[in-house]
Amino acid sequence: MNELHKESSPYLFQHANNPIHWKAFSQSTLEKAKIENKLLIISIGYSTCHWCHVMEHESFNDLDVAKIMNTHFTSIKVDREEQPDIDSFYMKAVQLMTKQGGWPLNVVCLPDGKPIWGGTYFNKNTWIESLNQLHSLYKNNPGQVYDFAEKLHDGISLISKAPNSLEKAATFDLDKIIDIWKRSFDWEHGGYSKAPKFMMPNNLYYLQKLGVSTDDSTLLDYVDLTLTKLVYGGIFDTIHGGFFRYSVDFKWHISHFEKMLYDNAQLVSLYADAYKRTKSSLYEECILKTLQFIEDEWNNSEGGYFCALDADSLTPQHQLKEGAYYVWTKDELETILSEDFEIFSEIFNINTFGHWENGEYVFIQKEPLEKIALKNHLEIEDLRVKKQQWEQLLKQHRDKRIKPLLDDKSLTAWNAMMAIAYIDSYTALNIESHLAKSLTILTFIEEKLWSEETGLFHTYKNGTAKISGYLDDYAWYINALLRAYEITLNEKFLIRAKNITDHTLDNFLDEKQGFFTYSMHKDTVFVPSIEIEDNVIPSPNSVMVHNLHKLGILFENQYYTNLCEKITDTVLQQVDYPSYYSNWLLMSLYLSEHSELGIVGQDSLQHIQAITSNFIAHSFVVGSNKPSNIPYFKNKYIENQTLYYFCKNKSCFQPETKIDLLDIHL
Structure with a gap:
């Protein structure tokens, strides 16, 4: 049965x-x-x-x-x-x-x-x-x-095996790799010149870092084009917030209408980083809307978040149809918006450009509000207020429809990504509640998804955690703990990150191959898999090397550092399609620049928060506000004094009392 x-x-x-x-x-x-x-x-x-x-x-x-x-x-x-x-x-x-x-x-x-x-x-x-x-x-x-x-x-x-380090190291030509990558850019709509189009947040995250580090305006223009077109497109739910999984067309218009926590968490982090660089109100709106959607639809009321909403939903005739919850007819919009329909339709293209099928429309912008306001002799602020009112009104009507099916399990890795997203939005927008939410997620993982006897669990629902955690659960949780430490200076997060890293080394590292296996399976049928390619989500091995890099610096642990560098060097020798290795390329950027700023003093936290509210391209910024036994900070604390310690390429400058005295680029 x-x-x-x-x-x-x-x-x-x-x-x-x-x-x-x-x-x-x-x-x-x-x-x-x-x-x-x-x-x-x-x-x-x-x-x-x-x-x-x-x-x-x-x-x-x-x-x-x-x-x-x-x-x-x-x-x-x-x-x-x-x-x-x-x-x-x-x-x-x-x-x-x-x-x-x-x-x-x-x-x-x-x-x-x-x-x-x-x-x-x-x-x-x-x-x-x-x-x-x-x-x-x-x-x-x-x-x-x-x-x-x-x-x-x-x-x-x-x-399923790990790549081998070549006997004669291949020349890693970043300029050549980036040149090849640029040829795939869609300069009309952003993203890549193909359909379906996935958002690939880590690709854009890396390209933005590289663009600032190398002063490459072409890369930054491409990133901003893509980020803008994503928010304008039907792939972003302008009514309630949140991104759909991918677009089936070139212009980000018609989505595969499912919403996933991992996409939205990573995109919040990406837009937060872009906001720090540009102070774009469009990016800020995107962050806040997406987080509001996540809170409204996916908060599991225990400190964590659910997985996803289905692409399919029921029509008024109770027929299951992809996108039914999200699409509109012209008649519906004219009735709801009344005299505002004409200007609304100009903004959101209720015309041949925005038409999907069978008389149904998915909202898509072609032009910024400023341009439309100018053409229609309207004040931009008035039009922004109008847009917000329309979206609230349409949401009220849409809420009466039958919602898509909710996947109400909570996964460790995806929740860790969400904790990182809230930290990133906090550093960008300085909203205290976002920091509190990130720490609540970490508490949820620790209390509901961790066992001192067996380690992490992978999934949680209805009070029960089950299935042994996979490498991505460990990697993202460690990463979230490190980020929480960096922005709170609470060393309990750092110590926990190190302890769980050691647990991961014991249970996942294949000493012979020199990489982490995806699971702890000892079964003869299931070959231990080593995942290195970055996709919509970065590979867990690439996330682990980022963790090892930070922990190697803070604990002055040469084993962590050597393992990070060896794994990264081995993978970089294999790079052919750069979009599948963006998190490795980001690690390469950090290793090649190799700079860290340590701030030590009683008021170091406020200095950390001020610095991390700005865009940081390639540096590791950490701090300590008390005497510490963490090796990196040991004997550096001086009462009633704040000191800035800057190191680059394994060479440290004289500590200074003001950051202005250091000629540095973070």
Whole structure:
């Protein structure tokens, strides 16, 4: 029978009423499949995946499909957000077999879990035909199936390994890499010259740092173009705030309408950094709206945040449709906005430019408000007030619609990103409550997702934490603790970051390969995976080297420093497509500049807060406001005096009493 009603994952629970005899992934399920000698079907997705919903409706709710799956296979459902290691393993298998991947991810495996066939979305007829053929092949020629499974498993093992450091180090030519990267820039709409378009926050975060460090105005122009077009586009929910996951077109207009916590957390940090550089009111508005959306929709009332909102929602006719909650007809807008509709439609393009399909519109701006105000002989402040009133009015009407499904689990890594986002918004906008919220998230992780016996858990819901934490959970939590220390100077965060780093080294570092594995799996089927490519989220190995860099400086720990530098150097030798290595390139920028500013004194916290409210391109700024045993600060505290210690390229200047006396660029 279907056992998914026992699960807490919203995605698994969505499938609890399917006629398929679904089981959750477990060793006991694999053992039973071996005894029964049945092939496994492992179907992987997540709660906000549109095509996962489509395949469920077409196939997994179909009795003919259920008969085949229940008779000849053991069927397993996996939430990729709950068990990303399993998803990664089978994604590699499908990519090797088909040269592409995505979700839903559907794989047929031997009873021990080794994959033999797979793909993404299948329509009902193709799915039935494929399953019948695979069952027949396994029944009549099992030797051929086992032989292919072994070869495929060897291939997965090969691509899961860490890169090797070249005997002769390759020349790392940053100028050449950036020149190649610039060729992919879309200079009309921002982002890259392709569709679908993902926002890739870490790419922009790095390019902004590099642009300031090298005085490259081209990079900064590109970053500002992209950030502006994102807020103008339909990919940003101007009514309530928050970004959707990606755009299906070149101009950021029509989104895949799911909203994810990890996207929005990283984008808050990105816009906060950009605000420090530009003081743009548009960026400030984006930060505040996004945070308000997150508080309204994802606060779990225990100090943490939920995962996501679905792309699909119900129409007034109770039909499930992608984007139904967010789109508008012209008639609706004319009725709601009345005499303001004309100027509203000019701002948000209720015309051919803003039309989506079937008479429905998604809001998109082409011009800044200042330009539209000038053309219409309006005061800009009056128009800004009008815009806010329209958005509030439309939100009131939209709130009456049926909301998209909420994924109400809380993941450690994503919550840590959210803590960082609140710290970054605090340093940019000086809103005290943002700092308080970041510290509340850290308390939530410590109290709900940490065990002194076993370490971090990965996921939390309804009072229960489960699944051992993965490398990204540890890496982002350590990173958030370090950021909390940097802005509060409370050493408890720093000590905790070091202790958890040591725990991570003990449990995740593969000494032989010199990299961190993604999980602590010791299973023979699941090859320990080493993830190094940065994608929409930076790779956990790249986040860990940033942590090791900071901890190496503060604790004067040469092992941390050497490991950071060795891993980074090895990866930089592999860089081909720079967009997949932006967090490594950021680490390279920090290592090449290698500057840190330490502020020691009773009032050092206020000096730290003043400095970090400005854009910092490549320096590590830390402080201590009391006598400390942290090696970096030991014996540096002098009563009734504040001293600035600046070091660059492992050479330190004479401490000064005023930062103005130091000729430095942070």
